[in-house]
Amino acid sequence: MTSLTEREIICILTKQFARQLRPLLGFNDDVSAIPLSSKTWIIVKTDMLVGSTDIPPGMTIQEAGRKAVVAAVSDFAAKGVQPTALMVSLGLPGPVARKTVQNIAFGLSQAAREYHCKIIGGDTNQADDLVIDVAGVGVANPKKLVRRDGARVGDVVAVTGPFGNPAAGLRILMSREKKKLANHTSLVNAVLRPKARLTEGIILAKSGGVTSSIDSSDGLAWSLHQIARASLVGINLHTIPVAPAAQSFAKERRISAIELALYGGEEYELLVTVAPNRFSSLKKRVPSLKRIGIVEKGSEVVAHLDGRRIQVEERGWEHFR
Amino acid sequence: MTSLTEREIICILTKQFARQLRPLLGFNDDVSAIPLSSKTWIIVKTDMLVGSTDIPPGMTIQEAGRKAVVAAVSDFAAKGVQPTALMVSLGLPGPVARKTVQNIAFGLSQAAREYHCKIIGGDTNQADDLVIDVAGVGVANPKKLVRRDGARVGDVVAVTGPFGNPAAGLRILMSREKKKLANHTSLVNAVLRPKARLTEGIILAKSGGVTSSIDSSDGLAWSLHQIARASLVGINLHTIPVAPAAQSFAKERRISAIELALYGGEEYELLVTVAPNRFSSLKKRVPSLKRIGIVEKGSEVVAHLDGRRIQVEERGWEHFR
Numbered sequence: 001m002t003s004l005t006e007r008e009i010i011c012i013l014t015k016q017f018a019r020q021l022r023p024l025l026g027f028n029d030d031v032s033a034i035p036l037s038s039k040t041w042i043i044v045k046t047d048m049l050v051g052s053t054d055i056p057p058g059m060t061i062q063e064a065g066r067k068a069v070v071a072a073v074s075d076f077a078a079k080g081v082q083p084t085a086l087m088v089s090l091g092l093p094g095p096v097a098r099k100t101v102q103n104i105a106f107g108l109s110q111a112a113r114e115y116h117c118k119i120i121g122g123d124t125n126q127a128d129d130l131v132i133d134v135a136g137v138g139v140a141n142p143k144k145l146v147r148r149d150g151a152r153v154g155d156v157v158a159v160t161g162p163f164g165n166p167a168a169g170l171r172i173l174m175s176r177e178k179k180k181l182a183n184h185t186s187l188v189n190a191v192l193r194p195k196a197r198l199t200e201g202i203i204l205a206k207s208g209g210v211t212s213s214i215d216s217s218d219g220l221a222w223s224l225h226q227i228a229r230a231s232l233v234g235i236n237l238h239t240i241p242v243a244p245a246a247q248s249f250a251k252e253r254r255i256s257a258i259e260l261a262l263y264g265g266e267e268y269e270l271l272v273t274v275a276p277n278r279f280s281s282l283k284k285r286v287p288s289l290k291r292i293g294i295v296e297k298g299s300e301v302v303a304h305l306d307g308r309r310i311q312v313e314e315r316g317w318e319h320f321r
Numbered sequence: 322m323t324s325l326t327e328r329e330i331i332c333i334l335t336k337q338f339a340r341q342l343r344p345l346l347g348f349n350d351d352v353s354a355i356p357l358s359s360k361t362w363i364i365v366k367t368d369m370l371v372g373s374t375d376i377p378p379g380m381t382i383q384e385a386g387r388k389a390v391v392a393a394v395s396d397f398a399a400k401g402v403q404p405t406a407l408m409v410s411l412g413l414p415g416p417v418a419r420k421t422v423q424n425i426a427f428g429l430s431q432a433a434r435e436y437h438c439k440i441i442g443g444d445t446n447q448a449d450d451l452v453i454d455v456a457g458v459g460v461a462n463p464k465k466l467v468r469r470d471g472a473r474v475g476d477v478v479a480v481t482g483p484f485g486n487p488a489a490g491l492r493i494l495m496s497r498e499k500k501k502l503a504n505h506t507s508l509v510n511a512v513l514r515p516k517a518r519l520t521e522g523i524i525l526a527k528s529g530g531v532t533s534s535i536d537s538s539d540g541l542a543w544s545l546h547q548i549a550r551a552s553l554v555g556i557n558l559h560t561i562p563v564a565p566a567a568q569s570f571a572k573e574r575r576i577s578a579i580e581l582a583l584y585g586g587e588e589y590e591l592l593v594t595v596a597p598n599r600f601s602s603l604k605k606r607v608p609s610l611k612r613i614g615i616v617e618k619g620s621e622v623v624a625h626l627d628g629r630r631i632q633v634e635e636r637g638w639e640h641f642r
Binding site for chain 2: 003006009010012016017031032033034036040044046047048049050052053054085088089090091094095096097098101102105106109112118119120121122123124125126127128133135137139
């Protein structure tokens with residue numbers, strides 16, 4: 001039997017559920033929306049963390065709890081929406097120890113405090129695998145919501161920070177070499193203690209200068225393609241924003257730094273497109289904002305690096321592989 | 322290591338999260354609430370179905386998808402709130418077949434149609450166990466919301482239908498005896514095709530005559546105790562509402578029908594308390610409504626059956642056992 005990829009599964013689900021409605025954002029954006037009025041939409045996002053696939057070696061259960069919240073918050077960040085409340089569903093392998101539950105709860109609360117949202121309820125269940133499913137809920141003015149489909153030809157393509165650290169950190173954790181862990185704390189921490197760019201996302205959305213936005217949890221390349229596809233545009237990069245630590249790690253391991261930055265996944269930076277006359281003022285308010293390319297006509301995502309033309313492939317972090 | 326029970330887990334979580342806030346309903350009621358204004362609360366409920374514990378033998382994956390939605394909707398029914406949107410997070414054991422995803426999606430959509438809500442997004446993940454986590458979202462006027470803590474001394478205790486069929490059906494399914502399956506379709510269907518009492522719950526809440534309400538997914542006895550505890554009252558039953566089919570099954574098997582009806586779990590009837598002068602008019606609008614007892618002073622839940630006094634124990638369907 002051929003196993004479906006995550007994209008194929010989402011495609012089947014979307015087809016089935018789209019019969020019922022044309023989703024406002026939903027399956028084609030970072031979050032889903034329920035309109036209350038012309039000025040108020042309820043914004044919802046669920047993100048499921050599973051022990052066997054999402055918790056790398058070396059990550060504590062408390063860090064896993066925290067990460068589950070960060071992943072849901074990151075999608076709100078991309079839309080510029082403050083999540084106000086979180087619901088948490090837990091699947092716990094038995095026998096369940098008190099310490100395990102306390103540590104998960106502590107990690108969840110820690111992240112909720114960091115992002116100023118409240119955990120207001122949830123569900124618990126016995127399961128063969130650890131499952132932490134976080135549903136975030138917030139409220140937004142639909143006119144202020146930054147979608148994936150608003151990029152226009154001529155817009156600046158920018159990111160809120162560099163890429164590649166989580167991919168490098170994940171390799172170090174998977175190798176289980178204790179010495180390397182100590183030498184590469186910034187890489188390892190990028191995996192164990194990710195940060196959602198919520199403050200930046202809210203500032204960017206409020207500015208009105210951002211035309212489209214997406215988070216990068218499936219990797220930079222994948223996110224670039226989603227913006228291009230949703231907005232019916234092409235993207236031309238003049239640089240790949242590789243993090244310095246990832247760059248030296250790649251050199252040391254003799255692997256491609258660009259590969260790490262483009263296709264790594266588990267990233268939490270935001271990818272945005274910005275009206276060209278607004279970039280400088282936005283850069284003042286979000287200093288980490290980095291210009292990496294331009295929106296063009298067409299549908300391709302390419303990079304021009306030192307005179308070389310590189311095709312950015314539509315692949316990235318994907319479950320079910 | 323002693324394994325925690327589900328109640329103990331919820332207790333640890335509640336303690337941790339309650340530091341952040343006094344939840345409006347949340348951990349002590351069927352649903353959680355996010356206040357938008359004095360007249361509008363967002364209502365949220367998540368319900369996680371796990372393959373290894375929640376899918377009995379004989380239940381198809383399509384029925385499991387449908388059941389996951391019914392379980393979430395049932396909590397909305399108890400509060401008299403229409404869920405308008407559903408988010409679905411799936412954990413799927415690999416390799417994932419197309420037919421599996423299609424069948425789950427079909428079951429989910431089927432239930433969404435039955436209860437007039439829309440599936441607007443979700444998440445998918447690889448997992449060792451099948452997990453279907455449904456988050457329902459709706460909107461309610463807090464003044465119309467029927468809580469668990471409003472029962473008053475003298476109120477009528479009533480249920481929207483009889484109990485025991487799912488407990489009996491579950492035993493038949495667990496026995497895997499094909500002949501029995503054919504002879505007891507109503508019992509088996511109570512498990513495979515449960516129905517949430519959404520229409521009834523909305524009518525009851527709108528009437529203004531219902532003082533407290535809870536669904537019975539953890540069993541009738543458990544629900545009676547939750548109402549008594551939240552409302553600081555005692556409950557005295559004059560009858561146990563055993564379903565006729567469960568009654569004959571119990572007789573045939575020489576087991577206690579009362580045990581099936583009180584402690585079975587997987588039930589979806591609503592348990593409500595009603596102002597005494599409102600019961601008759603409510604009964605006209607919800608004909609299945611059945612009077613089973615009265616709210617009294619104290620904190621005990623007892624039944625008086627044929628002159629015998631029976632203590633109703635605070636136990637029921639519980640995971641992690």
